[in-house]
Amino acid sequence: MSNTRWRMFALLLLLVTVNYVDRGSLSVALPKIKEDFHISAEVTGLLLSAFFWAYAAMQIPSGWLIDRFGPRKLITAACTGWGTATAFSGMSPNIGTMAVARGLIGVTEAPIMPAGGKLNAAFLTEKERGRGATILDAGAPLGSAVGGIAIAGLIGLTGSWRWSFIIAGVVTVLLGIWAWRAIRDTPEEHPKVNDAEREYLVSALREESERHQSTGERAGLIYYMKYRSFWAMCAGWLGFNGVFYGLLTWGPLFLSESKGFELEAIGWSTFAIFGSGFVGEIIGGQLADRLKEKGYGTNRVMRSLLGFAGTCVVAGLVGVVLMPSPLAAVLLLSTVLFFLRWVGLFWSVPATLGGREDAGVLGGAMNLAGNISGFVTPMAVGFIVGATGAYTWALLYFVGAGMIMTAAVLVLDYSKRLAPKATPLSTAKGASV
Template sequence: MSLREEATAPRPLAKDGGQPAPKRTSVRWKLFILLLVLVTVNYVDRGSISVALPVIQKEFDLSPELVGLLLSAFFWTYALMQVPVGWLIDRFGPRKVITASCVGWGAATAASGMAGGFLSMFIARMGIGVTEAGIMPAGGKLNALWMHSKERGRGATILDAGAPLGAGVGAVIITWLISAAGGWRAAFVIAGIATVLLGALTWWYIRDNPRAHKAVNEAEAEYIEASHRAEDEAAGVNGEARRALLPYLKFRSFWAMCLGWLGFNGVFYGLLTWGPLYLSQAKGFDLKTIGWSTFVIFGAGFVGEILGGTLADRLRARGLGANLVMRTLLGISSVIVAGGLVGVTVVSDPIAAVVLLSVVLFFLRWVGLFWAVPATLGGRTNAGVLGGAMNLSGNIAGFVTPIAVGFIVGATGGYTWALLYFVGSAIVMGVSVLALDYSKRLPV
């Protein structure tokens, strides 16, 4: 059911046949809009170094290999923290983890603006990786706890759409801040302070379950809980036990989830980290043009992700099975992404390259639907640890890809083979999204 249909649907009669029962509130959607803002700021902060990289590279006198190493620093610690932070989310709840993450990564972002050279910047970027690690798995957990099963496609993509939105908006914001504040250092400090303030807002509004939120009425709480009961009944469980990660390792769908996210991030993080420098060095764009081109490319990804989630939920509402919907949408996405990247390698016109990259991001971000998969495979109780495992796999690509691209560019003097590396990642993604069973919980 769409938001408009939900708002205009007939109100059910009260049990005594009198006045209609109160219309259910929509706090769950407001919460996910807040998560969208949070993830957007997350990606503004983590992507800020890529936008400022032409300036930082010159100031620190960095070779392509050192640039790749610096771009990967965030992902080393971010990836390593995924499974531990997933366990913390399942144990202590997403609200505490998200708030602590906001305060920590804001402080680390501000510290990166004070870096005196390669080493101190590398350490600051590792700090951002540690502190940001909990945001996406916590969002996946909230999707399991707060969303009706028919709404999780939109919940997943609203959450994940902050990534391309932050990458796109961040390019404009950071380039503007660099200009307005007189340099990249002040821009990073300002971004860090804003993130700490956002942490206070998340603590005030987010709750770990709908009934703990004062603005949620009985109708909305029961609507969500009825979906949970139906899922538990279909899975043959009466309540859920918290599981360790190990029992899931024997299932094909677990590995398909992890490898699909790895392939996805091989493309996305490659374009996020090296995209601005590619536009500068291969297409001759200045800093301002890089900012607006990045906004267009990643803005297309934001639009594509929101539309992909809406399309998936509408197809499911029409009675189509989960496997048919997900494999069809994500299979189409994978083919177009791989084809678009091949096209970028052969076009010479800068505008054509930006258009093709925009198409790539539009369809690539459909794979944001994967943030509904941890709840499908592990249920609500184990969505945190499975989301952490999925994000760990994805962020292996996060720290490998910037280094690999740095060596490829350094060795070849161009970006053609780097783009073909992204094509290979898209193929891994395509095989995985077709191998995953989206229809049932894993029997651990």
């Protein structure tokens, strides 16, 4: 049996990694950009938020487009679009065009994660989706870990932040061409899926549809809003990103101002912290699927693993508050990221709740909730640190976000399909693949 589906998900890992390198490129280049454009701290904050507002606003429309036109077209368009916008940001003559370019990066990056959730539903069996979800989402900590080194290296190599953005944009466009060649919407359409792999997937997906009595038709987002699990999915991802984006945006400054780290130490500490997140996410996905293969129920596996991970995240953040040692802060934050990224398993939830038909729009809704934290958390932490002159209450803000995440992962029903069920007369149609 060929393993085309796993090669596709390896490509998705690469795309999400580049996604986070590109979205984080501005932060790395900010000192030189501020020097060139002579912008204030307030304008800098607005420039940083331009991406998140646009990215969040496009999540649900992107999910709808993915369900309507398929992930292949949207992933290719996304890579081409955000690569072009990244290159355009390198050619911006003033701060206004730079802000527009950052907004365009947010708009065009928006389909990547929901499209990955859709492919998780279409190409992986129920016992493989934990690995697929965490392979997809592991690009976030990996891109965060290597992005600073990559962009800083390009700036050093070319001597210009502008050329670093242009080169990064061209590479992303080339990846879009590769994605068009390597990705298909279903196993039946993929020329490199051999007969054995195709039959394995078609049989498993047909059995899943029959078991859940799927209608084979899209229900739309509003239909799911009446269910507790939909809101738990959104709340869990909101809390998750409250911790992740908080550490991503304020972590380096916390290490500098609170722990006295120099620039080089900040770089390697950030690499260690987010690198731990990458390792943890891959391990979490493998562990979840192995436990399912051993016969443990989906709810038991997901609630146990994610509940334990959430407890470790909260305890680790409390430890950072209580232990003043700089080394302890790095070790504890590495532990926090290791367990936090287990919640990347949430990218299997849209497929569970909505099936292949609605996985795109549910993934978009989940990511919209998460990216509310993306633009609220950096501003909230800024106000807290500015008002108190310290990071203690900011860290407690992260503790609160971790508690929201932990409560949500424990109440979500990971085994119940929410999509409308077929009537007896339409079961055969709904079970078709």
